[in-house]
Amino acid sequence: MTSNTKTAIKRQIPFLIGGTITGVIMAYYIGFLPTLIVNSIMWYIKSLITYKLEWRARGLTDQKYLLTYFLAGVNLNCNQRTLVK
Secondary structure (H helix, E strand, O other), X not given: OOHHHHHHHHHHHHHHHHHHHHHHHHXXXXXXXXXXXXXXXXXXXXXXXXXXXXXXXXXXXXXXXXXXXXXXXXXXXXXXXXXXX
16 A cells, blocks of 8 residues: 555545444435435535645545555456456
8 A cells, every 4th residue: 555545545534434424314314315415415525625725635636546546456356356266
């Protein structure tokens, strides 16, 4: 895991925790599908504002690092499964 990926994960942890907590509370009151849509939009906007004000960067670069790290792991697992069979 590169240092860019580690810092991206550290920056995303508050948004993951907050989104999970508000998602559980909202799902109890308004249902799963509206919660999924509203909570995703709400925390995406909060993360954009936080990144602009606090880190003076775009949050999309961190999301790009995390996505490429995740996709590399998925591709590795798929390749290992095909080799075993």
